[in-house]
Amino acid sequence: MTSTQVRAACPHDCPDTCAILVTVENGVATEIKGDPDHPTTAGVLCTKVARYAERTYSPDRLLYPMRRVGKKGEGKFERISWDEALDTIAARLKPLAQERPEAILPYSYAGTMGLLQGESMSLRFFHSLGASLLDRTICAMAGATGYKYTIGGSVGTDIEQFQNAKLILIWGGNPIASNLHFWMRAQEAKRRGARLIAIDPYRSLTAEKCHQHIALLPGTDSALALGMMHVLIAEKLLDEDYIARYTLGFEELKERAAEWTPERTAETCGITVEEVVGLARVYGSTAKAGEPVAIRLNYGVQRVRGGGMAVRNVACLPALVGAWRHAAGGVQLSASGTFPSNKPALQRPDLLKKQPRTINMSTIGDDLLKEASPEFGPKIEAVIVYNSNPVAVAPESPKVAAGFAREDLFTVVLEHFQTDTADYADILLPATTQLEHTDVHLAYGHLYMMANNAAIAPMGEAKPNTEIFRLLAARMGLDDSCFRESDDEMAAIAFRKDDERAVHFDWESLKRKGWEKLNMPDAPFACGNFPTPSGKCEFYSAQMKADGLDPLPAYIPNYESQASAPDLAAKYPLAMISPPQRNFLNSTFVNVQSLRAAEGEPWLDINPDDAATRGVNHGDMVRIFNDRGSFVCKARVTDKARKGLVVGLSIWWKKLARDGKNANEVTSQRLTDMGRAPTFYDTLVQVERAV
Template sequence: MQPRQARATCPLDCPDACSLLVTLEGNRLLEVKGDPAHPITRGFACVKTYRYPERQHHPLRPLYPLRRVGRKGEGRFERVGWTEALDEIAERLRQILAESGPEAVLPYHYAGTMGLMQYEHPLAFFRALGASELETTICATAGRAAWEATYGHRFGTDPEEVPKARFILLWGINSLHTHTHLTPFLKEARHNGARIVHIDPYENLTSRFADEHIKIRPGTDAALAYGMARAIIQAGLHDRDYIARMTTGFEAFAQAALAWTPERVEAVTGVPAATVERLGLEFAQARASFIRTSYGLTRHPGGGSALRAVILLPALTGAWQYPGGGALLSTSGAFALNRKFLGGQHLLARRPAPPRRVNMTQLGTALTALKPPIRALFVFNSNPAVIAPRSDLVQKGLLREDLFTVVLEQALTETTRYADFVLPATTFLEHPDLYTAYGHYYLSWNEALLPPQGEARPNTWVFAELGRRLGLEEPTLYWDAETLARSLLDTDHPWLEGITLERLKAEGFVRLNIPRGYQPFTEQAGTPSGKIAFDPPPQVILTEPTAEFPLILLTPPAKHFLNSTYGHIERLVRAEGGEPFLLVHPEDAQAFGVKDGALVRIRSPHGAVVRRVRVTEAPIPGTVVLEGTWWEAPAPDGKGINWLTGEHLTDLGAGSTFHSNPVRLEPLD
């Protein structure tokens, strides 16, 4: 059989939403490459995506429904047929519904796939049932709330316009790992004369790519932004006309900024006073200045306010008026799809009372302390045993014998060990779906390119089958991917005019009808006032170490993993070093008596894990870094890093605070 080539969109949680060319032979995926025809992908894919064939055909991929036969946590199962599995699951649900009501049922899900059909539409089942609502806060809600409070519309500078920028701040984003396809545009901007500065607590690949790296203490971004704003205002470089025409609340913001002298900023952030002033002046004088930021800097108690302070800088200087100027957190708000029926959204309005809501960042507490208790947990597109804060509480909750747990998965993750049933899920090559993006403005469609491996089935198929068994009559629950896509595209928004499913099928991907050179926030913002909101002035809420726990632990993404998705791919684990390392500055290593290559116990107020130390000047002193959400097996003690992280929430958006964990080090050798 001759190999064949087809086009697909990468389904994973990354702003790039790459267009891929996949080589197939029979029922096997042989190779994945970037699509040279896609204006963002430009013919290359990341190191993770190249290894997708190993994930597609991995021996840890479940191919048949599995029923637990051992104790929870042992991961011992027997193979059963789909009919038997679904009948048993439906019967258990009937019992739970009769005894405890629908809010005893909770879906736990996130962005294991970004295809709208398999990512969000399964919620139609739970909303038809009347289940508890999951607040999906673990990644983006603080950033979303901050951006919406400031600009309203959730989009920004077009990445394809970045080559026109003349000063670029990569603020709190390791873009060469997590937004790889921005790099060619950054290189073009540099070729055109732009200066690139990276602001981050530790040196990484993006720091080495940038013209300058400014190390900042975690959680102090608002103070630095205020210090820059002060320098701009005192030099008279703020755009008074733009501010008067396009913003509200400037005077109160200016008063707040003027209180942040360079010396005060240095004392808080660790950034030298002279650098603070220079950075502000460079940003303003370039006019076409651009800030690419991300959600990492929001994962602190004051993360929402910090992001607001940062993204107000282009409004202060009027940078939005210049080609390539402005800021970007996400492009997702530009995809003005008709989401009325997606995931059964319309069903929420029919509820006689607001549903019980569970914050996914606080799953551990929900499973161990919530009253009345969660009695049925359905996990799809996520691996909470590893990725959620307070792993101790999460795993304790998953061990409950009275908790009925069903996991839909493409790999036998740590979470599956606690499941009563593991149901094999299809991959993006095995089902059709519609994809938006949050790092560019292209909408795309995937056809199913391979038959499902073994007896794998799409998430939505599973919940439709359960819906039939439970007698649920909601019609949207039984929609196929094409019906959902047509509903989503049924909108009169001009940016989607003429974009049909037929066109997407024919072309694969289509750019939204956003004019080339479009400069947002030059005429109107999406806030209630129609103007950019300086008010209320962002607070400065610091991430504070304590005497007992004097270091701050950061857990940013690794190069070879995407959350926990690739944590079982052997070659990627080896490429990442074979085990998770803790990066420790020499000053902190000396203070705690730890040596390079030695094992150390990291202790937080919530627990302790053991890791091997790598002494390096990469982190700013007072900060230790562990890159990547590893599976637990490669760690020296078999524990994930989230045994250390807390469930406390952000100031805006009730989001996670993964980067604000005070710890101490205890030498073991």
């Protein structure tokens, strides 16, 4: 028996991007564990990735190319050869590419975060065709935009410093479920005497383990940040020297914050005046005492109409109190902007002959149903889906499913399993998992460049995304030399070696070691040097004004709430959010039997008062509905959901739910204030016992 250990990296849409050691015996992966030497992974994997071998070797894996033989959505297929599959795809795409290339649309997101298997050879292919561009907004774009206006880019506090903070605000996230290795640092800080405060409409697993939980109304985070600013300024809990040296627009901000009294803030957020004042005081006084205060800001904040502004407002707080002076102070939303990735070299936008239209992935339901028009352009006639499952994850699911059900839409899906979206494919292609291909990764929760080595041979006839798009390029007659580059050749140019942060990058040595930390100062903004136009933290943003936005922190109410839409709330009085299940990651892992068994089935958490009003008991089947659609699941009566809020932990494959539906039946395709992102948590519903 031969046994080897292969260095790999977790590919999933999670900040942690864990370093993995894969034990392979006689060509079979027998053990997957976290690398104990990697400082953030520290030998620990989440329950999901610890079962990655179970997923890879699942009897349900797609191992051969398939052709649809039933109706769209039925999921009936027959096996074909790769030659048949490629010839069929090329025959359908060639006339479109010649006559109206924008009728071709790629649809992808973060099924893998790898720079190669994510967006490299695939975008070279679509750029060469002149296909429509995809605006990849569905997760992080609102927050990234608001943060960039304020800080200048996705750079923040190093996760390895959080254990040294004396106060940590966990704002809009549940790291026990979705950021485990940050939670390990927060727990260490707690053991050292730090105070942990969770700000979240829902009492999540994380909120239960913090010293304090502030259960504000969904979409009011920006108001809470403004109320904190009011108290910080009024009570002089400021670092005036830091403000004078390293910020822009304080006097204007001061006038705006004066409008947000604790009383107004409390009423807007649905919390007490004491909570507003107490939060600001503990934040400002801890910083005033010279102690590090840190904010872990997550994506739950931004999935509402004013989500970009909410992130912007929270991102202003560290500069007001001088938290950036400390390595363990400041805020982290995402670290992805720290990495000098060489995306132009990987994606080759220079292959575009002209600028195509852009389709927003968050409005795919509407866009698939549009006819050709001068405003929209050609009707979408072909969709190639990879690294995504839009029928399950995109908002307003009934329209998404109707679009994919069009008989005149040619759909190709690259997948590991027969997902909800795969059921609508005309051609279904088997893709490799992370254990079966090469990739290179950045992270958005730590500062390590990561390598993934293939541990086992591809199963069945599965192929890496990169190879599939090379083969498609050849079938389409695309002869640029970039389509002959190997995965190793592309990985070698993944990071800009002339950038001081990654000047030491060498692909061959990274493959051997598995990971390498960027060259970054411990406290990146201790002396300013923000990557904004002014070089300062911009409380006032001239760029926002030029973009038609309020240049100062503001409060933008939800589209759908009791306060902003009283007529709608009369019909649908409950706010609904749909954060991730602990054992799922977006729609990945839902089909892993052991993980799905741990979750049981879809539940809706509902407050006891709201349940009693509707005659709902714990365990009853309930129908959740609004004008967009409905779905059915079991009620879990619990005060984890504040009054007026229901929580549908997500996101289930629709085919694995009792009624073939999930929470996106009721979500909206309306977009955020900035970044053109979705508003999943800006949703009003009614709940009734299911008949």
